[in-house]
Amino acid sequence: MKGLTLGRYAPFNSFVHRLDPRSKLFILVLMMVAVFYSYQSQVMTFVMGGILFLIIFVILLVSRISLRQLFSSLKALWIMIIILLLINILVPPVNATNIAFSVGSFNVFWESILQSAKIILRLVMMISLTLILTATTKPLDLTYALEWYMYPLKIIKFPTHEIAMTISIALRFIPTLLDETMRIMNAQASRGVDFEHGKIKEKIKAILSLIVPLFMSAFQRSEELANAMEARGYNPRAKRTRYRNLHWSLGDTFALILIMVLTAGVIVTSAMNYNYIEMIFNIPTWVIVL
């Protein structure tokens, strides 16, 4: 279990890896906004989608994320994608008029296919963005970034520090807890517990034999941890200094400005109903099939 990296963090040293987690978080949010913007014309939807996808693809490459990683993170969604496709095909959007092909007497409309494609494209981009964040940022750094953003909430006495401390301790203990789970499973299996087969009643017992010990040990652990923390002078409400400081660099400013410009561009394009194809090629888009 020790080789397992959490959240798919891969320790490379790319430009994206070196960015401050605060900027990455903000950029993620901005790009999510950009991805979900809609446009009046179908063509523009795909043009913008294509542009954004290209940009995200480039970031993926810069972050040294392998395509294999991308596909495995999409794996879980295959079913959802197929269901989406089916729903849109079976229940075509209103005003669907262009038939792509027919299965017997049933018509499959282009609009259905394109609608599905639009959603799927957005999904893929969303997942890619999240993957970029988790693959290039250590979970603990993300926690620090979140804590920084939550800082203003201190005014309403929101326990930002306590939450951040809780999350960071939880993160630190995940490998330890995984190891413990394995050990308890081995111990119970040696007592004849079958975690794979058996009737419902037996399966419930099997799960209990795993969960109860884990919980009890977690309680004992927390008590010992609390004692250790107190003994070392920890007081969540008192002032503390910080060892880990996040460093904002020029690269962060540069990346942030870049993405802000991009997002602004997206918003403007949508609001002003710009149609790049028409503008560049001077062809009215009704000429193209759609």
Next chain:
Amino acid sequence: MQALEVKNLFFSYDGKHDAVNDVSFNVERGKYVSIIGHNGSGKSTLAKLIMGLLAFKKGEVKVFDEVLSNETLHAIRSKIGIVFQNPDNQFIGATVKDDIAFGLENRLVPHEKMEDIIQKFAAKVHMSEFLESEPANLSGGQKQRVAIAGILAMAPDLIILDEATSMLDPKGKREVKETLFAMRQENPNLTILSITHDIEEAAISDEVIVMHQGRVILSGTPKEVFANEDILKNIDLDFPFIQKLKKALKTQGIDVDNLANLGEMAEFLCR
């Protein structure tokens, strides 16, 4: 001066049975004192009472002449460093560096000074190559050494070890013992209170305190304490190897009672 003065301490977990029953003892500055006794004799409870992690109902605890109370809790804790038994359950940071830093953050050490302190004390416990390591990749002995580095970094005057090597393999035990030894060499004024099962460790301490069912039943130098054969046999505690050997040799007609350690014994016997 006394590093620690415990007077008539009483504590009960359930209100019926006293886990610590009228315990009194002193620890002089600079001494290495071992507390031995079976599990359940009250040793660990005592450690927690001294740290103020549990509130005693009767009695007094004085640390370097300061009386332990709600008001002095913070001040007293900053003079004491405690290492607990379970290496995992006192490792808070995500990495070795972060864990050592935890104590520094609590004590408001300025950010600029932290890195040097961390490097310095990690080196003292020979964990310099592991500064970026996560606890999941460290052995028990390594984690305990990090714990020691963490408390050393706060320059405590008194160190309490609560069965700090109980859960370690022999290599880990040895590493921790060597670290403690080096610490004592460097700072002879450091006072150490070690709660332990290791009878050989007790045998080489400056003083030994024996606890049984919440009470102190024996205290003094190892020689004085282990001379009470009947009492110790009664509560089923073991004797140090050297003592058992001396006794066995005596029945064979060889008197080595006045020799201090195994080295001298070997010399004497081989003459």
Next chain:
Amino acid sequence: MPIKYDNVSFTYNDKTPFSYEALSNVNLEIVDGSFTAIVGKTGCGKSTLIQQLNGLLVPTFGEVIVNDYVVSKNRKRRTKKIKELRRLVGIVFQFPEYQLFEETVEKDVAFGPKNFGLNNEEALKNAHEALNLVGLDESFFKRSPFDLSGGERRRVAIAGILALKPNILVLDEPTAGLDPRGAREMMALFKGLHQSGTTVIIVTHDMNIVLEYSDTVIVMEDGEVKEITTPLQLFNQENDRYSLETPLLYKFVKSLSDKGMNLNITMIKDIDSLAKAIAKEKKQ
């Protein structure tokens, strides 16, 4: 029940970038009715070795044969009813007190037998017997396991395995974290079981236990079996080959022989025999 490891190798996470060979060409036999200690530095493969005995782990190469049961990757060779093996070979892992989960002590100890088909009544009967064996009397039966002390919980956990009435008892560091008296009581229990016919296999770092209780020692290093020997022979070697902690007794014997005293090591197995040997030498 004879135990045989036939050319066993085991690799964790085989065929992945995280693969790690924990056992390498292990060939050994454990004699029925013996008290065998398995020793070696942390990470030498001891825990991996014992987990092959009840099929928790299956060898990547080779096979483990316990009586007629075969633990193997080979579908044709492997025994179908591997679950039964888990009753015959009872494994108690390190810090077993962490596996308790039932509402009462007796229910937890009866859990194992029930998994192997015993009805409630029979299971409880076995449970009570096992609890008495570990020194926990009736007053403990209906208590919650979480109300007990660490040492008592460990005994409940061990009773949980003993209730299965295993022919082979495998113990991974059973005295870890116990005080000396607790450790002695625990080992006395295993000695008693051994004398009743159970084959006992103990993984331990405590060389004093190896010396006092075992008749065979298997020394492992880096996933290989380096030596199969007796405790006396192991501790009387010239150099500290396996970085094992020599018992104080033999450390002292060595310091004597370093200074020129001639002692017949095979005659020395405890403090009294050491004193006698020294006295004998001095008289000459």
